[in-house]
Amino acid sequence: MSITGHHILVFPYPAQGHMLALLDLTHQLATRGVYITILVTPKNLPSLTSLLSAHPKTIATLVLPFPAHPNIPPGIENTKDLPVDGFKAMMVALGDLYKPVLDWFQNNPTPPSAIVSDMFLGWTYNLACQVGIHHYTFSVTSAFSLSVIFSLWRYNPKWDDQENENEMILFPNIPNLPEFPWWKLSIVYRTHVDGDPSSEFIKTGLCNTMASWGIIVNSFTELEQIYFDHLKDEVDHDRVFAVGPILPTGNTGMGRGGSSSNDVLSWLDKCGNEEVVYICFGSQSVLTNDQMEVVARGLEKSQVKFVWSVKEPTVGHVAGKYGRIPIGFEDRVTGRGIIVRGWAPQVVILSHNSVGVFLTHCGWNSIMEAMEAEVLMLTWPMTADQHTNASLLHELKVGIRACAGAKTIPDSDELAELFIKSVSEEAKVERELARKFGRTAKQAIDKNGSSMKELDRLVATLG
Numbered sequence: 001m002s003i004t005g006h007h008i009l010v011f012p013y014p015a016q017g018h019m020l021a022l023l024d025l026t027h028q029l030a031t032r033g034v035y036i037t038i039l040v041t042p043k044n045l046p047s048l049t050s051l052l053s054a055h056p057k058t059i060a061t062l063v064l065p066f067p068a069h070p071n072i073p074p075g076i077e078n079t080k081d082l083p084v085d086g087f088k089a090m091m092v093a094l095g096d097l098y099k100p101v102l103d104w105f106q107n108n109p110t111p112p113s114a115i116v117s118d119m120f121l122g123w124t125y126n127l128a129c130q131v132g133i134h135h136y137t138f139s140v141t142s143a144f145s146l147s148v149i150f151s152l153w154r155y156n157p158k159w160d161d162q163e164n165e166n167e168m169i170l171f172p173n174i175p176n177l178p179e180f181p182w183w184k185l186s187i188v189y190r191t192h193v194d195g196d197p198s199s200e201f202i203k204t205g206l207c208n209t210m211a212s213w214g215i216i217v218n219s220f221t222e223l224e225q226i227y228f229d230h231l232k233d234e235v236d237h238d239r240v241f242a243v244g245p246i247l248p249t250g251n252t253g254m255g256r257g258g259s260s261s262n263d264v265l266s267w268l269d270k271c272g273n274e275e276v277v278y279i280c281f282g283s284q285s286v287l288t289n290d291q292m293e294v295v296a297r298g299l300e301k302s303q304v305k306f307v308w309s310v311k312e313p314t315v316g317h318v319a320g321k322y323g324r325i326p327i328g329f330e331d332r333v334t335g336r337g338i339i340v341r342g343w344a345p346q347v348v349i350l351s352h353n354s355v356g357v358f359l360t361h362c363g364w365n366s367i368m369e370a371m372e373a374e375v376l377m378l379t380w381p382m383t384a385d386q387h388t389n390a391s392l393l394h395e396l397k398v399g400i401r402a403c404a405g406a407k408t409i410p411d412s413d414e415l416a417e418l419f420i421k422s423v424s425e426e427a428k429v430e431r432e433l434a435r436k437f438g439r440t441a442k443q444a445i446d447k448n449g450s451s452m453k454e455l456d457r458l459v460a461t462l463g
Contacts, residue, residue: 006113006462007035009062009101013094013118014044015079015087016283017365018140021218022118023051024246025138030055032459037112039101041066043077062104067096080283084383084406087120088188091205092198095123105131114462116216119146122205125212134213134462141364143217143227143242145388147174150234152189153207159190175226176395184387184404210235214461218244218368220444220451223396223437241458243451245368245441248347261345264307265352267338271305274356274431275423278349278375280309281361285382289324290409295359296326298415299337304423306337307355309344350375356431357422359402362386367393372445374438376431378402378422380410398434400427 010026012019026036036055038048039062052059066077071089079087101124105111116136117124128135139146151157151171161167165183182190188206193199209215215235221228221242231240268276279295281287287295292310299306312323330339346366349355350373358370362381367389370377377399379390383406393399402418403410421427444451 005035006033006459007037007110008114008116008462009037009039009112011039011115011117011121011124012044013120014041014077014090015120017363018118018120019044019047019078020248021140021246021365022116022138023047024248025116025216025218025243026059027051027054028243028246028455029459030058032455034058034459034462036060037062039064039097041077043075062101064097064100067093069093084284085187088198088202091120091202094121095201095205098123098127102127102130114213119209120205122208123201125205125208135208136214136216136458137209137212139209139215139217141218141385142367142389142392143219143224143231143240144174144178144392145364145385146215146217147171147227147230147234148178148180148388149186149189149206149385150210150231152186153203154210154234175230178388178391180387180391184381186385187383214239214241214458216241216243216458218246218364220244220441220449221454222440222444222450223371224392239461241454243454243458245372245445245451247369247372247445261348264338264340264345264349268307268349268352268354271354273353275305276352276355277304277306277357277359277378277419277423278309278346278355279306279359280344280346280366281311281380281382282363282366283311283343285361285406286311286322288322288407288409292324293326294409294412294415296329297412298410298419300329300332301412301416302419303336304419305354306333306419307340307344307349308337309340309346310342312341347373357419362389362393362399364389368441371398371434371437372441374435376400376422376427376434378418380404382406396433396437397430398437400430 012022030036036059042063045063069089072093079090114134114136115124115128116138119137119139125135148171151174157169159167159182166181168179168181170179188202192203219242228240228242232238310323310325347369350369355375357378358375359378359380360366362379363386377393379393379399379401380403381387381390390399443449
C-alpha cells in the first residue's frame, strides 16, 4: 500500500442503507493509502468496529454527541429506529453539528483536505467552503435516480391537477425522456413547504449536492453510461465517479449477517440451483398485516422455495397493524421456506447459488448486491428513490414488476404466478440479462475494472 498523504473527513448519514455503503467505500479508500477520520455519534460507533479493526493505522474517529430534536426520541441516533418519514428530522438534527465540526477543524493541527459526506448531509458543503477545502457528495442511489433528483430541485416541475396524484411529470432534460406519476416522485420534494425552516434547510442541502467538487456514485459505468454522461453535463465537470457496486469485503472482517446466518445457509445448501426466492424490503420498510397476508398466500399458492426476511415494527408504526406473520403460515411451509426475523445476511444469501430471484423494495444497495450476484429482481418499490430505481431495472429488463407503493396490496394469485414464472423458463430472457449484468458488475470491481479505475481517479483528486 502506498500512502497518498491525503487526510479526509468521512461523514455517513445514520441509516443502514446509507451508512454501510459509505463505510464500505471508506474501506476502499483506506486500502489506497488515504488517512480517514469518520464522524459519527456515540450509538453509531459500533457500526465501525470491523472497519477500525481492519485499518487501525489509517482510520480514526470523531465522535460527537447527537443533537437533540423534538421529533426524535432521546436515545435514538439512527433512522432504523424511526418511522419511515423520520429521515427528515434526522437530516435537520444533524445540521446542528456544524459548529462542533467547525471547531474541530479549527483546532486540528492536521485537518482534512476534503470532506466526503452522504447526500443527505449537504450542509457540510457550506462547512467545506468555510474552511477552504473540497467537498464530495456520496450518492447512495443510481445515476438515473440522482438525475431525477437534480432535475426536481433545479427545474422545479409542478403538480397541476391537485386532485390527481397520477398526473404524469415529464423530465425532458434527462436521456430517454422519463416520466413518472406525481406520487412516485421524491417525498422530500412533494412535501416541500416554501418558507418552512426545516424544508428550506433540506432543500438547500440537496441543492448543495449539485455544487460539490465531486460526486461519488455507487454504480458502474457499463450499467448507466448515458446517465453518468448526463450528470457530468448537469454539473459541468467530469468529477462524477462511478465506483460501484460497493460491497462488503469478505476477508477483512467487514462481512455482515445476523445470528441466523448459519441456519439460513445450511438450509440453502439443501436447495437446488436458482430455485429459491429471497424476499426482503430493506431496513426501513415494514409491510402492513394485509400485505404480509398477501405475500404469505402468494408463497403458499406458488409452492416455490423461499427465504423471507421480516422486519418488525419500530417507533411510529401502529401497534398490531404491521409486520405480523400470518398464524399457521410457518407450519404450513415447513421445509419449503425459512423466515429470518430482523437483520438478514443479505449479501451472503443473494450470492448463494440456490437463490435465483429477489423480491425487493428497490433500495439501491439491495439492487447492487443482487446485480453483482446475478439474481433476477421482482420490484415492489415503496418510497423515496425506489420508484425511479425500479424504472431503471425495467428499462434494463433485469427487473419484473410485482407491485408499487407502500400502501398497495397486490393480488395473491398474481403474486403466486409471478413467483412461479420467475423461477421457471418463462423468465429465461430476464434471468439471462441478470447474469449478463452480474458478470459486467464483477468485471467493474475486478482489479483492472472500470470502477477500480474510477476509485483511483477519485483518490487522485482528493488533495
